[in-house]
Amino acid sequence: MNLSCKFSTLLLGTALLSAPPLAAQSQSPVSAASVTQMEKAKNKLRALTGADIDFKLHPYSDDFYRLTLGNEHLLLSKDGNYLFSGRVIDVRNRVDHIAKIQQIANQQNMANIPYEQLLTYPANNEQYSITVFTDIDCPYCRKFHKELPALNQLGVTVHYVMIPRGRAGSPAYEKTAATLCAKRPNEAMDAAMRSTPTPTQNAACKHSLDTQVALARQFGFQSTPTILLPNGEALPGYVPAKELVARLEKL
Known part of the structure; x- marks a missing residue:
């Protein structure tokens, strides 16, 4: 309430x-x-x-x-x-x-984050792990997504929690569900972040989108991207890779 x-x-x-x-x-x-x-x-x-x-x-x-x-x-x-x-x-x-x-x-x-149900971009040599609440249609989320290769190279694993702009049945929800249902979800996510159309016919699989939306609600996060650091600190908005790593090194 x-x-x-x-x-x-x-x-x-x-x-x-x-x-x-x-x-x-x-x-x-x-x-x-x-x-x-x-x-x-x-x-x-x-x-x-x-x-x-x-x-x-x-x-x-x-x-x-x-x-x-x-x-x-x-x-x-x-x-x-x-x-x-x-x-x-x-x-x-x-x-x-x-x-x-x-x-x-x-x-x-x-402690309640089901990491095994999230889209994860693992670091080559993990030093830090962050959780990012994101939306495929969010311009600054797309800008942050371009930083993922640099973050992974710098030792940062990124877990995505998806927050589509619409409820179940909306185009935004179905597009996000289709991304999670793709044979290669990470590649589908990369394509979606480039505005490449995602085939909606694959949106009927068993996915965790409702769980992820509920998780965002539990945290009280609505704006995207929101970057959740290992110490529980939340950073709203886009943060460049080098700046984010510098912040992580101070934890």
Whole structure:
């Protein structure tokens, strides 16, 4: 459920906060007192959302809980009085906490990625592995696809999660399904990224496109390309091969 529909009376924007860095946040044990405090915060939030909204609170820092609502991730103050979305900046440590809790959620969701069902472009000598949420009809996805030979040569294996622009039965969906159903899917993908027509008569095989679309929804990714790094960080948009490898080397 979209958060804005339920919390339309709240101002969920950028907040400037100072909080301990993430490295210190995830180490503190959950005490009985903190569980009681969490229940009090839950009750305050429940009074706002109503009983029909499913959310989860997780320990995060001395000042905040990490709130999960569907595929949205927010911060809730420990007293349950303040809810934060958008960009929440720790000025002292230069950390965007909303981006950080999204990264935590991505790390957890990465365990559910069925890599064996994805189109994979393996590196000759793998040093890194990334997952790219892509769309055959996306111009910047096609631009990124041209970087795959360079990425593979630089030791980066690329796994593709397909997000067609249309639902099942649409031309975009059927074209993507036909690509996955081809005898040589990687070659079909290369052709599709060059705008070469894909034979739609091969779109009726047993493919994993619905699983991939559901996976993108689980992560909350809609824009393409979105590059998911091994540490759970998500990079929206096209990134050149050399720049991407330089980013990976810093992880």
